[in-house]
Amino acid sequence: MVVINDYLCKNCGYCVKFCPKNVLEIGTQRNKRGHFYPVAKEPDACISCAVCAAMCPEGAIELPPKGDVDNG
Ligand code: SF4
Ligand code: SF4
Numbered sequence: 001m002v003v004i005n006d007y008l009c010k011n012c013g014y015c016v017k018f019c020p021k022n023v024l025e026i027g028t029q030r031n032k033r034g035h036f037y038p039v040a041k042e043p044d045a046c047i048s049c050a051v052c053a054a055m056c057p058e059g060a061i062e063l064p065p066k067g068d069v070d071n072g
Contacts, residue, residue, distance in 0.1 A: 001043050001064075002052060008060035009037035015052035015061055021045040024052060 002023070009031055015038055016024045023046045027039035037060075040046065053061040 001046050001048075002040065003062045003064070004038055004040075005060045005062065006031045006037040007033070008058045009033075009035055010058055011035040011037065012057060014055040014057070018055045019052050020049065021047055 006029075010033070011026065013026065016026060021042065023040050023042045024038040025041045026036050029036070031037050048063055048066075050063050053063055
């Protein structure tokens with residue numbers, strides 16, 4: 001699952017728009033810079049494709065290293 005460093009976000013919406021699984025949406029909280037930032041509305045749908053991280057111009061999204069995710 002993705003980690004969103006919300007303080008870096010400037011609410012461009014790219015991560016929400018380009019996620020192939022519609023995992024993300026812009027939330028209702030503002031960060032310290034005054035921008036609404038994304039949250040995972042469907043975290044279980046995430047396939048760790050890293051498209052969101054690649055699209056983010058602020059480097060605000062990280063994915064855990066492969067093998068670090070415990071799927072049970
Ligand atoms: S890693 Fe892929 S599936 Fe998961 S939130 Fe990002 S774009 Fe969506
Ligand atoms: S792509 Fe990055 S800066 Fe843009 S809304 Fe998503 S987290 Fe924020």
